[in-house]
Amino acid sequence: MEASSAPAKQVSAGEVVGEAFSIYRDNLGALLGSALVVFVVVGLISALLETADSWVLALLAGVVRLAGHALYTGFVVRLVQDVRDGRRDDTVGDLFSAAAPAILPLIAFGILFALGVGIGFVLLIVPGLVLLTFWSLGAPAIVVERVGPLEAFGRSWRLVRGEAWSVFATLLVVLLIVIAVGIVLGIVATPIGDGEAATYVASIVSSAITAPVFALAVTIMYFARGGGRGEPGAPVAEQPPPTAPTA
Numbered sequence: 001m002e003a004s005s006a007p008a009k010q011v012s013a014g015e016v017v018g019e020a021f022s023i024y025r026d027n028l029g030a031l032l033g034s035a036l037v038v039f040v041v042v043g044l045i046s047a048l049l050e051t052a053d054s055w056v057l058a059l060l061a062g063v064v065r066l067a068g069h070a071l072y073t074g075f076v077v078r079l080v081q082d083v084r085d086g087r088r089d090d091t092v093g094d095l096f097s098a099a100a101p102a103i104l105p106l107i108a109f110g111i112l113f114a115l116g117v118g119i120g121f122v123l124l125i126v127p128g129l130v131l132l133t134f135w136s137l138g139a140p141a142i143v144v145e146r147v148g149p150l151e152a153f154g155r156s157w158r159l160v161r162g163e164a165w166s167v168f169a170t171l172l173v174v175l176l177i178v179i180a181v182g183i184v185l186g187i188v189a190t191p192i193g194d195g196e197a198a199t200y201v202a203s204i205v206s207s208a209i210t211a212p213v214f215a216l217a218v219t220i221m222y223f224a225r226g227g228g229r230g231e232p233g234a235p236v237a238e239q240p241p242p243t244a245p246t247a
Contacts, residue, residue, distance in 0.1 A: 008159075008226035011166035013173045016224070020174075020216035023083060030092050031216075034075060035208040042068030043204040063107075069211075070106035074099025076215035077143040077222075084223065105142045108149040113138065133168040134160045139215075140222035159225040167221060174217045178210040185209070 024031055046061035078095045082088050090098070113135055120128030137159045138152035147155055160167050185206045222228075 008163075009224040011163045011170060011221055011224060013166065013170040016170045016217050016220050017173055017177075019220050020213060023080065023216055023220075024212055027079060027083065027088060030079065030088070030095075031076070031212040032208065034092055034096070035072060035211050036205075038068050038072045039204050039208045039211065043200070043207075047200070066107045066110055067103060070103045070110060071096065071099060072211055073106060073139050073215050074102045074143045076212060077140045077219045080216060080219040080223070081144060081228070099143060102143045102146075105149050105152075106139055109138055109142055109152050112149060112153075129168065130164075133164050133171065136160065136167060136171060136218055137222045137225065137227065140219045140227055144222075144228045159222065159227055163225065170217060170221060174214050177213060181210050182206045 042065055046064050049057040049061035049064070075092075075095050078090070078098045079088065082090050082095065116135070117128050117131045120126075120131045122128075134157045135153055136156060138149075138156035141147050141152045141155040141159075142149065145155065182203075185202045188202070
């Protein structure tokens with residue numbers, strides 16, 4: 001893990017959301033196209049599994065959804081990492097290949113994250129919001145720094161520390177955008193067809209459209225807070241002075 005002397009940046013909800021939509025716009029084909037493929041395939045497989053009256057297949061459907069979400073999250077993190085120099089050099093296939101090794105750690109992290117935040121919400125909501133904020137940058141740490149699922153929680157906590165309110169505000173704004181898009185698509189889908197089928201299609205399309213927004217915002221905050229460069233504001237290790245050439 002490479003350390004850096006550059007201080008971690010402060011998080012601004014407006015700047016993060018603006019940059020997220022800028023990257024989304026510039027890479028619309030890659031982000032939306034890959035999201036549609038992943039979430040349509042995942043949606044169809046999980047729907048088929050859930051039609052059978054079997055708790056084993058229902059559990060397998062949940063695993064399929066987790067794997068699809070983990071793969072796409074890793075893809076977005078790699079894309080943001082790639083475009084930070086101003087242009088995207090890797091193909092969609094390259095980005096998915098780079099993200100693939102992180103799928104299992106991301107699934108494990110996602111399960112533990114959901115359990116911890118869920119329990120926190122049961123405990124009067126506030127602990128859940130605290131954990132949601134301080135653990136929000138764990139997934140990019142897994143993809144970029146190759147930390148384990150458990151280590152990712154501590155890494156995220158250290159990155160968020162000092163900017164928790166700003167990170168929380170950004171997550172809230174992004175969440176409201178995701179909810180608004182979902183509501184609009186639900187309204188549009190209602191008159192198209194009857195009930196369940198139209199709603200299910202709208203859900204898949206909504207997931208495909210909104211998944212990049214949340215993943216982009218989280219990844220942008222991760223890099224802004226010093227992710228991938230060691231601890232925020234960590235000093236660069238001193239290099240030994242060069243030795244004089246011997247005669």
